Each structure stands twice: as C-alpha cells, then as structure tokens.
Amino acid sequence: MGEFMTAAAGFPTLLFTAALVVVVGFWLLVLCGAVAHDSFDGELGAGGLGLGGVAVAMSLLVASAWFLALSGSVLLGRSGIAGAGLHLLNVVVLLIALGVSGLLTRLLVAQLRRLLPDEPGPSRQDFVGLTCTIRTGRVDARFGQAEVAARDGSTAVVQVRQYGAEELGLGSTGLLYAYDEEGEYFWVSPYDAELSARG
Structure with missing residues (x-):
C-alpha cells in the first residue's frame, strides 16, 4: 500500500x-x-x-x-x-x-x-402538427384530453385546450397546433379532413 x-x-x-x-x-x-x-x-x-x-x-x-x-x-x-x-x-x-x-x-x-448513438429523445413538440382524437366529452380553455399517434406508430394521451367555442367532443378529430410548456398542454382546433384535402 x-x-x-x-x-x-x-x-x-x-x-x-x-x-x-x-x-x-x-x-x-x-x-x-x-x-x-x-x-x-x-x-x-x-x-x-x-x-x-x-x-x-x-x-x-x-x-x-x-x-x-x-x-x-x-x-x-x-x-x-x-x-x-x-x-x-x-x-x-x-x-x-x-x-x-x-x-x-x-x-x-x-x-x-x-x-450509444447521439439521437435526440422523443419530445412533446414532435406532436405539434399532428391530428388527434378527442377522448373527453368536451374541450375548452381549461379541460380536455386527446389521443395522438406519433410518427413511429406509438400513441399517447395528452392534455389539450382550445380557444373559442367550436364543438370538440368525444371522438372528434382535432389538430394540435401549439404546445404550452408552462401548462404542459397542447392547443387544439377542430380538423376536417375533407376541407383540408380541398385546400
């Protein structure tokens, strides 16, 4: 020693x-x-x-x-x-x-x-721009959940909020267009696939 x-x-x-x-x-x-x-x-x-x-x-x-x-x-x-x-x-x-x-x-x-390849891990920002299926009876500025499928096929239930009084209820399709880091929820708007295809 x-x-x-x-x-x-x-x-x-x-x-x-x-x-x-x-x-x-x-x-x-x-x-x-x-x-x-x-x-x-x-x-x-x-x-x-x-x-x-x-x-x-x-x-x-x-x-x-x-x-x-x-x-x-x-x-x-x-x-x-x-x-x-x-x-x-x-x-x-x-x-x-x-x-x-x-x-x-x-x-x-x-x-x-x-x-150990240096690949960025999954992020909630990856869901922005994807469509989701509403899983609650209503979505407003304080409440709502939706199921979203990631690009790799996995699914997640996320918190969603919306401005205005557009109808977003159970089973309807929404578009996740922004993520609020502080509140940890997505802003969602109604999504119509047919109108989107025409546009």
Missing part, C-alpha cells in the same frame, strides 16, 4: 491524481443532479476535439493517463534507478501516459458512439 501511495503522490502521477479528483467530483455532482453530464459540450465545442462529449472524453483521458502514469511510476520505483536518470525517465513516463491515453480515449469514444 505504501508503494501505491508513494507512486500516486509522486511525479508524474500526481498531475493526473489531482485531475482524477476533479473528474470524480464532477461525476458525483452529475449523480446528485447538480450539473448535467454534457454541461461543457456547448461551451468547449466537443465536435472540434474529435473525441465526442467533452466530459466523457476528458474523464476517460484522465483515468487512463492516471493508470498508465501510476503503473510506470511503480515500475520505475522497483527498478532501483535513481538521480537524474530517474527524473528523465519520469518525464518519458509522463509523455507516454499522455500519448497512449489520448489514443486509447479516441478508440473508446469511437466504440461508445457506435453503441
């Missing part, structure tokens, strides 16, 4: 040990919900790095560099080399750890991109 602590607190591993503490702290904050895992992506331009998401890539880079530097430091400690030669070899270990961890991170991120 003493050998491990000496290597972790010595050069060059100490550089990565400090960074690893920051990475672990960041992911603990993500688990607690204090920050988003992609909070740095927009600011730092993840696409320009060629590594994928900034937080994930930097975490992989720091963790792999720390492990490589620690392994190199332990091996050098056991070799018995001392003096200026040891300092020079520590710099070599630092450069090797940085280079190999960079390549390893690129490979891991490429594999993660294949396994």
Whole structure:
C-alpha cells in the first residue's frame, strides 16, 4: 500500500491524481443532479476535439493517463534507478501516459458512439402538427384530453385546450397546433379532413 501511495503522490502521477479528483467530483455532482453530464459540450465545442462529449472524453483521458502514469511510476520505483536518470525517465513516463491515453480515449469514444448513438429523445413538440382524437366529452380553455399517434406508430394521451367555442367532443378529430410548456398542454382546433384535402 505504501508503494501505491508513494507512486500516486509522486511525479508524474500526481498531475493526473489531482485531475482524477476533479473528474470524480464532477461525476458525483452529475449523480446528485447538480450539473448535467454534457454541461461543457456547448461551451468547449466537443465536435472540434474529435473525441465526442467533452466530459466523457476528458474523464476517460484522465483515468487512463492516471493508470498508465501510476503503473510506470511503480515500475520505475522497483527498478532501483535513481538521480537524474530517474527524473528523465519520469518525464518519458509522463509523455507516454499522455500519448497512449489520448489514443486509447479516441478508440473508446469511437466504440461508445457506435453503441450509444447521439439521437435526440422523443419530445412533446414532435406532436405539434399532428391530428388527434378527442377522448373527453368536451374541450375548452381549461379541460380536455386527446389521443395522438406519433410518427413511429406509438400513441399517447395528452392534455389539450382550445380557444373559442367550436364543438370538440368525444371522438372528434382535432389538430394540435401549439404546445404550452408552462401548462404542459397542447392547443387544439377542430380538423376536417375533407376541407383540408380541398385546400
């Protein structure tokens, strides 16, 4: 255990040990919900790095560099080399750890991109512009529900509201034309397929 602590607190591993503490702290904050895992992506331009998401890539880079530097430091400690030669070899270990961890991170991120494609999740905004079937006896400015089929074929029951006094009752067809984020409901208007086809 003493050998491990000496290597972790010595050069060059100490550089990565400090960074690893920051990475672990960041992911603990993500688990607690204090920050988003992609909070740095927009600011730092993840696409320009060629590594994928900034937080994930930097975490992989720091963790792999720390492990490589620690392994190199332990091996050098056991070799018995001392003096200026040891300092020079520590710099070599630092450069090797940085280079190999960079390549390893690129490979891991490429594999993660294949396994976890970055596709936007479904959104309620996807329903805007679709027709729906009213599932309540009436729809007014305070009450109403409708069933809507998404483009992928799945269905959902959503809250709907309407302006005016047009007749929208059970089984009638409506058009979802806007979504109110604050109230979490859709604005709906009566929809006539025949009139729409003529227009």
